[in-house]
Amino acid sequence: MGKRRAKSPFEDKPVIDGLLEWMDAPEGEQSIAALDLVFDALAHAGVDAGQRKIVWADGKRLSIEQSAARIQAEHPGVARELIEDHVVGWIESCAPESCSEHQLEELDRLIEPWVDDYESTSRAGRK
Numbered sequence: 001m002g003k004r005r006a007k008s009p010f011e012d013k014p015v016i017d018g019l020l021e022w023m024d025a026p027e028g029e030q031s032i033a034a035l036d037l038v039f040d041a042l043a044h045a046g047v048d049a050g051q052r053k054i055v056w057a058d059g060k061r062l063s064i065e066q067s068a069a070r071i072q073a074e075h076p077g078v079a080r081e082l083i084e085d086h087v088v089g090w091i092e093s094c095a096p097e098s099c100s101e102h103q104l105e106e107l108d109r110l111i112e113p114w115v116d117d118y119e120s121t122s123r124a125g126r127k
Helices: 014-024 026-041 064-074 080-092 101-126
Strands: 046-048 053-055
Touching: 026 064, 026 080, 064 080, 080 101
Parallel strands: none
Antiparallel strands: 046 053
16 A cells, blocks of 8 residues: 655645736736835835824825825836735734734724725725
8 A cells, every 4th residue: 555645735725726826927916016016115114093194214194095106106007006905905014013912902993994994985986
């Protein structure tokens, strides 16, 4: 009797296969490139969640839309909607490593309605 090979956790997974196909497709490559642009542009930025502003390294305090416009001005070939989507993703993951559990909870409490409001107005504007 032959030895049975242990299955990789990545075998026979339609979700993973779909993700890999998407990543190799032009749409996926564009999204990944936009993600890199956004996270690089915001690498030294912070968030004032109470005022719903992204605080850029140069001190400018911009909204999601203004931040996306600033990034797109440097990369006009990248779709604005794609940039905005990744700016939102950055906001949702921007907590400094030094945050306490209480600070993280407070940040989440402020960011969630900010993102929800942005998404509801953004969707309404795209219709």
